[in-house]
Amino acid sequence: MRILLWHVHGSWTTSFVQGDHEYLLPVTADRGPDGLGRARTWDWPASVREVPIEQLRETALDLVVLQRPHEQRLAEEWTGRRPGRDVPAVYVEHNTPIGDVPLTRHPMAGQDAVPVVHVTAFNDLFWDCGSAPTLVVDHGVVDPGHRYTGEVARAAVVVNDPVRRGRFVGTDLVPGLTAAGGVDVFGMNVEKLGAELGLGPERLRTYEDLPQERMHAELARRRVYVHTTRWTSLGLSLIEAMHLGMPVVALATTEAVTAVPPSAGVLTTRREELPAAVARFLADPDLARGCGSAARTHALRHYGLPRFLAAWDRVLDRVLRGD
Template structure:
């Protein structure tokens, strides 16, 4: 089928477009957040293609994969069909609620025309989606391969904009955790992080590296630290596990269920985490053994084949539901609006 989606989250989209469909990525002049298209520096398959918005109205689109509320109006204008009503649609929620946990109502709450797909069971648990049908498709990633050497007696972590997201990302915890092991922090906005946190001798900001190079650098560190207080489930954590790194993680949010006990240490006490970093850095053999368990678990649970199978089932179910619902929706538009756009037969 032809799937319209925006390139929003790099690693997630890289995995998603590995499926068997044709993926249409809106591309606007200058690119930008509403039309970044297919990235130039990537190895995506040929069936992930750029599409100009002005051509979408004449393009056969079977389903729209939405990831931001604003995309509904964009798709309606570009396709001249309303997602959910006149073309099948699903909405992917990548994040936990930004405000109150457990009581935040999702922007797609109480819709009867699309499925809300969460990327972790924790997401689905926290968001109030009312009567909207929900599903969970956990992350899947392209396996970077076991690259672990653990040659550097330090911990690695990946945090984008750590000062801006201090509490949610656990940035404020890093100086205390660095007492257990030197920390190398990768990601956007990490330059000079140690100086800003008053721990320049123990915390080094390593910047935002290209993915493959970052994977190599993570694999050289002895342990991966996941300090996130409030997060759906970071892809960097899964990538580190598939690389073969042992994990020391705050047992909060999605990470509590993603990291098995044999893969390292998971706890809510920062002192316990600092001790775990110290112990694993001092014991390379133990670190390597935990890392082997972490990799086996992550490949099994977050492997690409399972991810693509789950998504294929969601897409086929959504298009089948739309076909069954569509005649009723067209009659509803005729009754309430008195004007009906020309019907377009769905692909079979």
């Protein structure tokens, strides 16, 4: 199957393109947000091909994967085919609703030609999709292996754009976490976080834009993973950390309450319990190692790549059949 999709969410796409299909990514001259092409920091198979937008009208397609509202227009303009009418299509909703929650109307509501595939059951529950058909395909990730050592007695956080995104990703919670010990923050646009929060390197260190392989290696050396995000579907960095064998401290919000079992760490909505839980793991390597093993077992069972790819193949077959 030849599938057209945009490079929007690198981690999700990394898993999606591991299937037995050909994946076509639009490329613009400036490689801007609508034409990034192949990833630079993820390892993608050769079945992922870049296609200049000028060639898309002559390119055979079996299905289009939409991920942002304006991609419907781009697909029609660039390919000459209307998604859902001239070529089968699905819309993948990666995000929790923003706005008048839980009354937020989905941009694909009110139509029945393109099913909306949510990446979590929480999204399916909270978005108002009206009469649009909806499905849920839970996340799956490429297993990075059980790498946990916990040799660095610091907490790890993965977040992108923490200064700009603020409370959405729990930036305000980071200073409280440093009361338990040092915190290392990995992600995009994190280098100014220490200055923004007034925290020196003993309390907060940042690691900017590491390739995925190196980031996984560095995460696994930290004693505990902390998921500070308040409002997101389900951060794939959380699932990856669990695959690595890391114990988890997370906010009990959105899909995290399903993703993290009690044996894997601590889930809480109490602000004061976050640094307390981190402090326990930093002080007790055996406790951390045991919870990390439980986290990995759960992640492999519920968020493994084979289940994810099989579920997506069923969705794609269903859409091609017009069911």
